Structures are given as structure tokens and as C-alpha cells.
Amino acid sequence: MNKPLTEHIKPGAPPIDLAAYERTGGYEALRQALASMEPGGVTSMVEESKLRGRGGAGFSTGMKWSFVPMGDQAPRQKYFVCNADEMEPGTFKDRFLMEHNPHQLIEGMILGAYAIQAPTGYIFLRAEYHASQTALARAIEEAREAGFLGRNILGSGFDHDIHLHTSAGRYICGEETALLNALEGRRAIPRAKPPFPPVVGLWGKPTIVNNVETLYNIAPIIRHGADWFNQLGLTGESGTKLYGVSGRVNRPGLWELPLGTPLREIIEEHAGGMRDGYRFRGVIPGGASTDFLVEEHLDLAMDFASVQKAGSRLGTGTMIVLDDRTCPVGMVLNLERFFARESCGWCTPCRDGLPWVEKILDDVERGGGREDDLDLLAQQAKHLGPGRTFCAFAPGAVEPLQSALKYFEEDFRRHFNGNGCPYRSESAASGTRQVPPGNGHRI
Amino acid sequence: MLTDQERREIEAELPHYPRKQALCIEALKVVQHHRGWVDDEALCDVAEFLDMTPHEVDSVATFYNLIYRRRVGRNVIHLCDSISCWVMGGDGICEHLKGNLGIEMGETTEDGRFTLLPIPCLGDCDRAPSMMIGRTLHSGLTPGKVDDILRDCK
Ligand SMILES: Cc1cc2nc3c(=O)[nH]c(=O)nc-3n(C[C@H](O)[C@H](O)[C@H](O)COP(=O)(O)O)c2cc1C
Numbered sequence A: 001m002n003k004p005l006t007e008h009i010k011p012g013a014p015p016i017d018l019a020a021y022e023r024t025g026g027y028e029a030l031r032q033a034l035a036s037m038e039p040g041g042v043t044s045m046v047e048e049s050k051l052r053g054r055g056g057a058g059f060s061t062g063m064k065w066s067f068v069p070m071g072d073q074a075p076r077q078k079y080f081v082c083n084a085d086e087m088e089p090g091t092f093k094d095r096f097l098m099e100h101n102p103h104q105l106i107e108g109m110i111l112g113a114y115a116i117q118a119p120t121g122y123i124f125l126r127a128e129y130h131a132s133q134t135a136l137a138r139a140i141e142e143a144r145e146a147g148f149l150g151r152n153i154l155g156s157g158f159d160h161d162i163h164l165h166t167s168a169g170r171y172i173c174g175e176e177t178a179l180l181n182a183l184e185g186r187r188a189i190p191r192a193k194p195p196f197p198p199v200v201g202l203w204g205k206p207t208i209v210n211n212v213e214t215l216y217n218i219a220p221i222i223r224h225g226a227d228w229f230n231q232l233g234l235t236g237e238s239g240t241k242l243y244g245v246s247g248r249v250n251r252p253g254l255w256e257l258p259l260g261t262p263l264r265e266i267i268e269e270h271a272g273g274m275r276d277g278y279r280f281r282g283v284i285p286g287g288a289s290t291d292f293l294v295e296e297h298l299d300l301a302m303d304f305a306s307v308q309k310a311g312s313r314l315g316t317g318t319m320i321v322l323d324d325r326t327c328p329v330g331m332v333l334n335l336e337r338f339f340a341r342e343s344c345g346w347c348t349p350c351r352d353g354l355p356w357v358e359k360i361l362d363d364v365e366r367g368g369g370r371e372d373d374l375d376l377l378a379q380q381a382k383h384l385g386p387g388r389t390f391c392a393f394a395p396g397a398v399e400p401l402q403s404a405l406k407y408f409e410e411d412f413r414r415h416f417n418g419n420g421c422p423y424r425s426e427s428a429a430s431g432t433r434q435v436p437p438g439n440g441h442r443i
Numbered sequence B: 001m002l003t004d005q006e007r008r009e010i011e012a013e014l015p016h017y018p019r020k021q022a023l024c025i026e027a028l029k030v031v032q033h034h035r036g037w038v039d040d041e042a043l044c045d046v047a048e049f050l051d052m053t054p055h056e057v058d059s060v061a062t063f064y065n066l067i068y069r070r071r072v073g074r075n076v077i078h079l080c081d082s083i084s085c086w087v088m089g090g091d092g093i094c095e096h097l098k099g100n101l102g103i104e105m106g107e108t109t110e111d112g113r114f115t116l117l118p119i120p121c122l123g124d125c126d127r128a129p130s131m132m133i134g135r136t137l138h139s140g141l142t143p144g145k146v147d148d149i150l151r152d153c154k
């Protein structure tokens, strides 16, 4: 019971069907809530659990739900949306959950929808996740046949149905207001905030958007209580977290561990440490849009507060390891090239600033860099920072850049004066650029 | 004109949304599924059906990278070019693919068999490098494995 997200999952096995899910206590939480809890009681319990969003920003889930207007004066139409767009580079956690145990997501969504009294739910799924699509479509059908979805669920008088919507691409769709525009069939441009979606969301109606992993926690919280959930974490923050590691480690993979597990334990024990011949230099801790952490941070507890104190963010909790034979400048170039391409183009600093950053980094990588490029990059990082662009995309995009300038300044300098990438020539000489691919050890 | 089949598939989605225009992306996906890509005629068909202008529909179509506004090959290769794949040698795989197919990123082979496109992180980072062809995800790529996979494509 200390791995509420994955305890019933067997990696590689087909999705858990309704019968198997119910055998392990599935839909018990829903029965319990519909029979004996007020909608507000569900929200309070989630608030007491101190569950924080697993989609990257770490906002309190219960508090978000509490912003939805309730009572007779509130609009009858409200929406409950699951953000299953998972496109943050380096992130591979939501897919694993959906492909193996789709019903736990459905149950979490129905509970959330009950808490805010929403008759309609959507799962916004990225199009590339075909196996997730099959698993979820089947699970929704099973749930409908069993009376967990539809009219008058389990005789409670509560109606709810879920529609699975598959996307058509673009990273920005994961930003929750861009996601709402995409669901409405428009270009996925973020919306001005405020008003926030819990009050004015999909088609102007109150809407909750939650990440997949966040929603996997709901049924266990309702079943076992907030206190149980509180004590799962190691450092005062509640619950477990799916931590992932990719890069040149011995056992790249994904593990459900108590929130607050130290970085060293994740990399050295679970991921098996660095591959032979490689040294650890740093890690991007929570998907592409988080600041690098380095060796001095290895004993950091991987919880929201500690990682933030160290100057980064827990983000999605799936980390990408930088080794000593991979060029930090090349790594940041890859990231900024991604962000420049994926910018939605709505606001000027991001649309124009990121391609400029990409160009400078590309130039540095090829040997055309100069000392003042460091200032220029630092200035751009500042100009694209929090509060200066229309959405959180650009501030996220410059997090790895600003921290790379801080920790790997010498590496930038080694490229200057026409030198180009020192790592490229080293690896070409020793033939190490081709590494054996990863083999993924999941839970 | 939309075919009856296309119309049926789009209409099946109608009950799930309060406004017809919400089906824009869905409708584009339906016609693309049947016609391979979205040419100007397909765009106009969708616009007419949804009471939108062709320009409105095109602004949506060109935003999303999985809607193809140009003809694509029978097999669309989506090669992940994001960070974990890059660390694991993804650019080498990219060079290998381009050499093997004789095309650059974004191009289609002359025989119309393959189109090569980049894709953001496929959520397969612990088994990188990775690519997707059609509905199939291919993990742990090496140049040799890539050759075998291409050989098996029709
Ligand atoms: C550029 C950008 C991309 C995002 N992509 C995702 C995503 O793919 N999946 C996700 O759950 N949240 C993503 N988010 C966060 C969402 O905006 C939103 O905060 C989240 O879905 C809320 O769910 P949570 O509170 O359960 O974490 C993204 C945010 C930004 C700014």
C-alpha cells in the first residue's frame, strides 16, 4: 500500500481490465464517495492530503478544485479535463500509467468531477500514444457498461461521462489554457489569465485541468484517507512520485518512490549509477524546462520545496542525466532548438527571442562564439523570464539555459576562438559518440 | 465533397462537443486518414461542413504538426529529436536515416515510400533513441536495427 500508483501494475503486461481492477479494490473509492460523501467533502479530503499537481507546476490539487463555483448559482455545465498530453522532453511517466492501469485514471476523474459537480469530462491525449488510446477507450467503455459512467452513477443521481480526445501534436497543447483552445478546435494559443480555468474555462465554463499522475492519486486518497497519504512522503510532502532517469546510466527507467527520495539514491541505486567510463556532471531534474542540478546537489531530497530551494524545480520528476563526455552547450542547444520550434508564436519575446538564443548557441557550438555571447545569452534568459511573456512556456525554456551558464561557463568558453565543440573532437577520436541504447527498467 | 464515410466519422464526434466548430481538428484528422494528407480540396470540404472559411480551417491545420498539408509517403517516420534521444546518440541515427533514404529531414523519398519528420519526445526516453512509424514505436535504435525496420516497411 505504499505504492498507490503502481502496486498492481506488471510492466509489459496488457492493461488491467475492469474485473481485475475491481478485484484489487478498484471503484471502491467511488462507491464510498457517492454513498457517503458530499462533493465538498471530496475536495476537502484532497486538500487535506496535500496532494500537489504532478504536471510540472506543483499546485495544490484540492485548492484548485475549491476555486470552482458551487451551489445553485453556479453554472450547471462544468468540465473536468485530464491533461494527458505528456510532451515535456525527457518525460515518460503518464504513458506508463495509462498503458497499464487505465481504470485508476477513470476513477480519479469521476471522483474529481463529482467533487466539482461536472457532468462532462475529457481526456486530452497526445496522438502518438496509441497504446494508451486503445487502453483508455476500452476502459471508458467497460466503465460505462458497468454503470460507473453515464446517468445516475450507482444510483447516486450524479451524471458524468468522459470523452477521449486525441490531439494533433504541438508541445504547447500541454499548457492548460492552450489545451482548452485545442479542445475547442482552435489553434492552441494560451489564454490570458485571469480569469483562471476553474472559473472561466472550456467554452467559458468552470473547468478543472489535472495531470494524469495527479489523478492516479485521487482514488487511493479517498479510500485510505489523507493521513495515510501524508505519511507516504519522506520529508513532509505527501505521497509518492514516479521518478524517471534517462541518459548514460546503467539502468535507465521509472520507479514509484516516496516523495523526497534523495537524488543520489535515485541515480546510484535505482538507475544503477553511471555507465562504465562516464562520470556524472549534472541532471535536469524534471523534464526539459527545469534548471540543471550538479554534483553538489546529489544529496538533495527530491521534493517540491527542496528542489526549488536549490534553484530548480521538481517539474515532472523525470530526469535527464548529463555525463562528462556529453557537451553541456550541445545539450542546451538541443533544448533551445526544441523550444524555438515549439513556441506557439503568439508573443514577440518568445517567438523572436528563442530562435535568437538557438542561433547564438549553434554559433558557439561551431566555434563562432565570443565572450560577449555569454552576456547576450544571460540577457535573453532574463528577458524571457517569469512575467515577461504571455505564458509559462518561455520562462521554462530558459531555465536550462540560465543554469548552464551558471554551472558550465567554462565549457562555453572552451568553444570560443574558433575551437568549436571540444567534446565532438574527443568523441570522434575515441569513437564514443555511439553509445549502446537504453533498455528501460520500469518499476 | 466529403465522402459519406468521412461525413459519418465526423458526425459521430458531434454529440461530444457543444459546438460544431470544435470538430475542426477531428475533421481534419478524419480526411487525412482517408486521403493521406490534407490538400486544398480537403480543406475546403471540411470548411464547408463546419460553416467555417477555408482560411480559418487552414490556420488550424497549419498549427498542428500531425496534420499534413503536403503529400507524405506511405510510411511517415517520426524520429524523436528531443533531449534524452540526443544524449543517447539520436543525431547519429538521424544521419543514418537520411543517408539510407537519401533525403533530408522533412522530405519524402522519390518512390513515395518514406517521409522523414522530427517529433518531440515520444515518452520513451529510458529506451532512447526512439522513433515512431505509423502506429508503431521503435525503441533502442541502432543503425543496424534501423535498417531492419526500414526493410520491413511496405
Ligand atoms: C509549456 C507548457 C507545457 C505543459 N505541458 C504539460 C503536459 O504535457 N502535461 C501536463 O500534465 N501538464 C503540462 N503543463 C502544465 C499544465 O499547464 C497544468 O499546470 C497542469 O496540467 C495542471 O495539472 P496538475 O495541477 O495536476 O499538475 C504544461 C505547462 C506549460 C507552461
Ligand code: SF4
Residues within 6 Å of the ligand: A172, A190, A342, A343, A344, A345, A346, A347, A348, A350, A351, A389, A390, A391, A392, A393, A394
Ligand atoms: S510565451 Fe511562447 S508559447 Fe507562451 S504565448 Fe508567448 S509565444 Fe506562445
Ligand code: FES
Residues within 6 Å of the ligand: A089, A090, A091, B080, B081, B082, B083, B084, B085, B086, B120, B121, B122, B123, B124, B125, B128, B129, B130
Ligand atoms: S527524448 Fe526521445 S523519447 Fe523522450
